[in-house]
Amino acid sequence: MEHEFWKQAWEDGRTGFHRSEYHPELIKYFPLFEAKSEESILVPLCGKTLDMIWLSHQNLYVHGVELSEKAVREYFLENNLDDYKVEENCYTHQNTTLEVGDFFKHNNVNGHDYIYDRAAIVALPKATRKEYAHHCLKLLKPGGRILLITFEYDQTKLSGPPFSVTEAEVNELYGKEASIELLEKKSDKPKNPKFKDAGVEFFTQKVYMIEKN
Ligand SMILES: C[S@@+](CC[C@H](N)C(=O)[O-])C[C@H]1O[C@@H](n2cnc3c(N)ncnc32)[C@H](O)[C@@H]1O
Helix, strand or coil, rough: CCHHHHHHHHCCCCCCCCCCCCHHHHHHHHHCCCCCCCCEEEECCCCCCHHHHHCCCCEEEEEECCHHHHHHHHHHCCCCCCCCEEEECCECCCCEEEECCCHHCCCCCCCEEEEEECCHHHHCCHHHHHHHHHHHHHHHEEEEEEEEEEEECCCCCCCCCCCCHHHHHHHHCCCCCCEEEEEEEEEEECCCCCHHHHCCCCCEEEEEEEEEE
């Protein structure tokens, strides 16, 4: 999607993807990372997700990347982390840094240990997802892991975002350079009226653990 689309969505408050609770699958599957204190986790296309609060309590360095500066400011203000520091395009509070900018320009010479992808790859159109997966793998250390949460639904009924990202596509995008384990699959009737009204009958959430070779 165009950058302006997302920036405008934040300006207009069209942020139905934002959750007011920690994601249950993050809490459930985080232990599989076997993370050690002071390792680093990257949260691409992070919005102002509260999951970064939860991750920051696990003694990790949390690095989010988000296009919208409004989202980044709201993250710190709404969570009473108002003594943050701003340097260039990075907002930092203790072990959390949120970088305002395009994820595809994010670089880290040391590499990250983990990536948490919830509503990130599914926010991108198909044409961009190959570059996104390639960039994620490039940013991970060897042996680094991705906890990935996707949605699948009948894309002919509705155009995204969120886009349907199938298991076959996940295998195609990550399978050459990583091992992929499907941890969970949950199908339900869609709760969101946007999907119901479009005639989407099933909405499937899948959770994967991906480990870079
Ligand atoms: C569907 S939202 C999900 C946000 C967050 N992951 C969550 O779970 O609440 C996608 C986010 O990606 C951001 N975004 C889209 N394209 C981006 C890009 N190229 N670089 C950085 N952020 C981007 C949008 O501004 C939006 O906040």
